Amino acid sequence: MSRVHIVQVGSVLVATLGDELDDESALGLQTDIGERVVRSRGAGVLLDISALDIVDSFICRVLGDTAKVVRVLGAEVAIVGMRPAVAITLVELGLPLDGVTTALTLDAGMAALTRIAAARKRGDASPRTGTLR
Amino acid sequence: MTGFIGAESETLPLMITSDVVHARRRVRERAMAVGLDLVSQTKIVTAASELARNTVIYGGGGQLHIDVVTDDTSVRPRVGLRITFVDEGPGIADLDRAMTGGWSSGTGLGLGLPGSQRLVHEFDIASTPGQGTRITAVLWRRDP
Numbered sequence: 001m002s003r004v005h006i007v008q009v010g011s012v013l014v015a016t017l018g019d020e021l022d023d024e025s026a027l028g029l030q031t032d033i034g035e036r037v038v039r040s041r042g043a044g045v046l047l048d049i050s051a052l053d054i055v056d057s058f059i060c061r062v063l064g065d066t067a068k069v070v071r072v073l074g075a076e077v078a079i080v081g082m083r084p085a086v087a088i089t090l091v092e093l094g095l096p097l098d099g100v101t102t103a104l105t106l107d108a109g110m111a112a113l114t115r116i117a118a119a120r121k122r123g124d125a126s127p128r129t130g131t132l133r
Numbered sequence: 134m135t136g137f138i139g140a141e142s143e144t145l146p147l148m149i150t151s152d153v154v155h156a157r158r159r160v161r162e163r164a165m166a167v168g169l170d171l172v173s174q175t176k177i178v179t180a181a182s183e184l185a186r187n188t189v190i191y192g193g194g195g196q197l198h199i200d201v202v203t204d205d206t207s208v209r210p211r212v213g214l215r216i217t218f219v220d221e222g223p224g225i226a227d228l229d230r231a232m233t234g235g236w237s238s239g240t241g242l243g244l245g246l247p248g249s250q251r252l253v254h255e256f257d258i259a260s261t262p263g264q265g266t267r268i269t270a271v272l273w274r275r276d277p
Contacts, residue, residue, distance in 0.1 A: 020158070023150045023186070054157065054175055056182040057248055085175035093179065093248040 004029050006036050011043040012110060019051040026062040030069050037075050044113035045070045046106060050081030060095045067100045076116045078102060080109035141201050147185050147218070148194040156185040156197050160216060163199050167214050168274050177214060177272045180249040184218045184268055187245050192220025192266055202271060213254070213273035221265040228260055 004025060005016045013036055018025070033045060047063060049055065055063070063079060070077040078101040082090075090096065101116060103109040143163075145156050160181040164174040181197070188195045198217040203210060225231045231246050246268075250256040255271040 020154050022154045053161065054179045054182055056179050056186075057245060058182075058186060083175075085172045088172050089175045089179050089252065092176070092251055094251070095248075 004032060006032060008036075008040055008042065011040075012113060013037065013040060013042045013045045014048060014106065015045060016048045017052055019053060021052060021059060023058060026059055029062060030066045033066055034069050034073060037070055037073050042075055043117060044076040044078070046109040046113070047077065047079045048081050048106065049079060049086075050083065052086065053083065055082070055086050055090055055095075057093065057095060060090065060093075060097065064097060064100055076101075076113045076120070078109040078112045078116075080104070080106055143199050145197045145199070146194075147188045147192075147197055147220075150186070150189055153182060153185045153189060157182050160197075160199060160214075163201075164214050164272075167201055167212060169214065169272065170275060173272055173275065176252040177216065177270070180252040180270055180272075181216050183245040183249045184216070184270070187268075188218045188220045188222075188266075192218075192222035195220030195222070195265075204273070209276070211273045211276070213271050215269060215271045217270075218268045219265070220267075224262040224264055224266055225258075225260040226262050228258060232258070 004018065007014050007016075013033065015029070015033055017029070036042065037045060047066065049063070052059070067077045067079070079097065080103045082102060101112050103112045143159070145159055146152055147156060157178050161174060161178045164177050169177065185197060188197070196219050198215075198219070200215045200217070202213050202215045204213070232250070233247060246258070249268075249270060253270040253272045255269070257269045258266070259268075260266040
């Protein structure tokens with residue numbers, strides 16, 4: 001029903017998640033993004049979740065796993081556009097998305113990716129916000 | 134399937150994973166109709182998503198009942214939304230463990246049950262191995 005749309009902006013892939021994300025589409029996210037990262041030799045990925053009105057433990061795990069896949073491939077990733085009510089609910093659920101960079105907007109996400117990539121080049125041990133697991 | 138917007142009670146099927154998306158949408162609509170604020174709506178829809186997925190995947194399918202409930206026992210009467218998940222699946226052998234299971238438990242049930250409980254005001258679970266599971270969650274409207 002609702003698919004994940006991926007567009008390339010410069011060297012960054014922007015993946016927009018649909019508002020009625022079913023479990024199959026969520027799982028397809030990892031594959032789709034992994035393939036696009038390799039094909040585009042993209043430097044980074046922004047996961048735009050501004051259309052999601054909820055993030056439950058399953059979707060949260062898929063987002064976290066997708067971020068890990070992107071990083072293992074050698075690109076950087078940030079989740080952008082989380083709604084305040086979603087953030088409040090995630091924290092209450094006990095799912096703070098540890099180790100994943102988040103940003104308020106696409107612009108802030110772009111800036112975060114640049115910052116992370118620069119820090120990684122410098123050999124900074126912990127260039128990301130949050131705690132890496 | 135009965136029920137329409139504004140109805141007091143309705144029942145939705147939870148047989149396949151796409152039913153989870155439909156259940157989320159209906160709980161959102163009912164939560165809005167009963168006057169829950171945005172954060173409360175998000176909490177009960179998130180809990181519904183966790184529990185609906187459990188019903189489909191671990192309960193072998195079942196139903197979701199959505200009701201508007203009132204509580205006249207307190208000084209100020211309260212209105213809330215109640216979601217009840219019923220399946221006739223294998224049941225949960227160790228409820229205590231299921232209710233304390235952490236995110237990293239890897240049991241599948243994982244955070245779904247304890248997480249959902251944290252998101253609502255009232256949470257009740259009854260499960261008989263071999264006969265099924267019934268989970269009820271209520272979120273009361275916060276009146277000014």
